Amino acid sequence: MTTNIPDIVISRLPIYLRALDHLSQEGHEVTSSQELGRRLGISSAQIRKDLAWFGGFGKQGTGYRINYLKDQLRQVLKIEREWKVALVGAGDLGSAVARYGGFAERGFHITCVFDAAPEKIGKHLGKFIIQPLNELHASLQNNKIQIAMIAVPAEHAQSVADALIAGGVRAILNYAPINLNVPEDVHVQYIDPILHLQRMTYYLA
Amino acid sequence: MTTNIPDIVISRLPIYLRALDHLSQEGHEVTSSQELGRRLGISSAQIRKDLAWFGGFGKQGTGYRINYLKDQLRQVLKIEREWKVALVGAGDLGSAVARYGGFAERGFHITCVFDAAPEKIGKHLGKFIIQPLNELHASLQNNKIQIAMIAVPAEHAQSVADALIAGGVRAILNYAPINLNVPEDVHVQYIDPILHLQRMTYYLA
DNA sequence: ATCGAATTGTGTTACGTTTCACAATCTGCG
DNA sequence: CGCAGATTGTGAAACGTAACACAATTCGAT
Numbered sequence: 001m002t003t004n005i006p007d008i009v010i011s012r013l014p015i016y017l018r019a020l021d022h023l024s025q026e027g028h029e030v031t032s033s034q035e036l037g038r039r040l041g042i043s044s045a046q047i048r049k050d051l052a053w054f055g056g057f058g059k060q061g062t063g064y065r066i067n068y069l070k071d072q073l074r075q076v077l078k079i080e081r082e083w084k085v086a087l088v089g090a091g092d093l094g095s096a097v098a099r100y101g102g103f104a105e106r107g108f109h110i111t112c113v114f115d116a117a118p119e120k121i122g123k124h125l126g127k128f129i130i131q132p133l134n135e136l137h138a139s140l141q142n143n144k145i146q147i148a149m150i151a152v153p154a155e156h157a158q159s160v161a162d163a164l165i166a167g168g169v170r171a172i173l174n175y176a177p178i179n180l181n182v183p184e185d186v187h188v189q190y191i192d193p194i195l196h197l198q199r200m201t202y203y204l205a
Numbered sequence: 206m207t208t209n210i211p212d213i214v215i216s217r218l219p220i221y222l223r224a225l226d227h228l229s230q231e232g233h234e235v236t237s238s239q240e241l242g243r244r245l246g247i248s249s250a251q252i253r254k255d256l257a258w259f260g261g262f263g264k265q266g267t268g269y270r271i272n273y274l275k276d277q278l279r280q281v282l283k284i285e286r287e288w289k290v291a292l293v294g295a296g297d298l299g300s301a302v303a304r305y306g307g308f309a310e311r312g313f314h315i316t317c318v319f320d321a322a323p324e325k326i327g328k329h330l331g332k333f334i335i336q337p338l339n340e341l342h343a344s345l346q347n348n349k350i351q352i353a354m355i356a357v358p359a360e361h362a363q364s365v366a367d368a369l370i371a372g373g374v375r376a377i378l379n380y381a382p383i384n385l386n387v388p389e390d391v392h393v394q395y396i397d398p399i400l401h402l403q404r405m406t407y408y409l410a
Numbered sequence: 411a412t413c414g415a416a417t418t419g420t421g422t423t424a425c426g427t428t429t430c431a432c433a434a435t436c437t438g439c440g
Numbered sequence: 441c442g443c444a445g446a447t448t449g450t451g452a453a454a455c456g457t458a459a460c461a462c463a464a465t466t467c468g469a470t
Contacts, residue, residue: 008457014403018382022359032417040384044417045459052419060418061466078406085402096301097398102382106399146409147402154227171405173398177223177307179245187408189401193302193378194311196394197290197352198219200376201283203392204351213427237447249447250429257449265448266436411470418465429454436447 009050010077015040016047017073020066032063082107084143086169088160089151090115090130093175097151098126108147112139116156133163140167147171154178161188214255215282220245221252222278225271237268287312289348291374293365294356295320295335298380302356303331313352317344321361338368345372352376359383366393 019039023031033044033051040047051057051069054076058064074080085108087098097103098113113128114136115121121132131139139145148169150157157176164172171187174180177195180188224244228236238249238256245252256262256274259281263269279285290313292303302308303318318333319341320326326337336344344350353374355362362381369377376392379385382400385393 006456010407011404013407014400015384017403018397018400019384022383034417039386041386043459045420045461046457048417048419049458056419058418059466060464061416063417076407077403078409079403083402083406092301092304096297099297102399103402106403108399108402147405149398170409171402173401173405178227179220179224181244181246187405189405191396191398191401192223193354193396194307194313195219195223196378196396197288197308197313197376198222198282198284198311199216200352200378200392200394201288202215202218202281204283204375211426239447248429250431250450251427253447253449254428261449263448264436265434266446268447413468413470415468416466418463420462420464421460422462423458423460425456425458427454427456430452432450434448434450437445439443440441 005053009053012042012050013073013077016050017070017077020070020073024066024070029066030063031066031069033058035063079107082109083147084109084111084145086110086112086114086136086140086143086145086148086164087128087151088114088133088136088148088164089175090117090120090125091151091153094151095125097149097175098128111143111145114139116152133160136163137167140164140169145169147173149173149175151175210258214258217247217255218278218282221255222275222282225275225278229271229275234271235268236271236274238263240268284312287314288352289314289316289350291315291317291319291341291345291348291350291353291369292333292356293319293338293341293353293369294380295322295325295330296356296358299356300330302354302380303333315354316348316350317341319344321357338365341368342372345369345374350374352378354378354380355385356380 019036033047037044037047057069057072087094087110090113113125113130114133115130116133120130123130148164150160152160154176157178158180161180165186173189175191177192182188224241238252242249242252262274262277292299292315295318318330318335319338320335321338325335328335353369355365357365359381362383363385366377366385370391378394380396382397387393
């Protein structure tokens, strides 16, 4: 199967999964594309089309068994397994990220933390020991790390990204407010709250 | 001019603006759609089309004067002014948000901080005093606040959003991992790093 | 056993977005 | 001055995405 599934479809699957989790918690065992759509503000047709890329997960007349659908989506997204994650930057933002328990809870385990500042090296950040950047390459490779988060100042983000990629990282979550240039086979996602705010003010009076 | 500009166009303007800031800092005075596009991984045609929605900011043969274009974009996005922002939730995440200086730097001034926990009320968070939720409505209206950030647990996010909207908020930046149902005239943006990570694992081996 | 209400999966149509391609214009230089 | 090179703004074409609409199926009620 060489079908090329649109990235925009992939981007919605985690959202469906999140909604399915909530439905589970509320005691539901079965749901429908309509119910999901109502909750998410997405048309039921789109949800069905999205899921159809990966197979027929539902039953006509009945809908979708929530637990089954969750398992299937987790497999599609490859999050039924655990992932190791490197964190670069142990400043305010990096520290907050390292202390946040939500990543490990969801199977993303921070395994290494790096920082450039000599005075921080060797100190603990949560349960991690901060390593110097010159150990980055070796640590990434020893731990076979494919995912990294960047929480350094914008001016250093590109060189950090280059080093991460050289060390084998293929997915980057970038908290630095700058666009990264990366090879085609490397995936980058951006988190910049300012961008979101600036996008909304346009619509305000 | 009742032209309805696509939201996807609006969403790119802050990105252009960020890149223009970097170009300024590097000493450039003029740029072109090509140069911008190269930096951002966006086609030059798209950048020109996007900007053309708002007028001819460039000069044929020459390109765009960076400072002029920045000013124009800031006006379009309504970020040439200062905005007051309310923050709900003073837990780990809320505290990190409150302490982060980047918002004020960009004209988004956190003005009120709210939390449900009685033991936090009246304490300082950075330079803000944490207020109880029952003061939310009055404080929003007194301060004419239109923008809010939600940093409470998922299960309380919807009711907080409802209260914010009742108090006059029209733009919400939601850090809680849940979809919010809001009226048509209210804008919501989401920040959930887990979603970004789960979206990238699909492409990893 | 049959009916009716609910719901999926999907071919088709409608809509939205991006890219192409080029005339128009600008600048600097000989 | 007049030309070469660069670059914008934009109509038209190509591409991508979402919505529509319905046959097929399921299930519970009678």
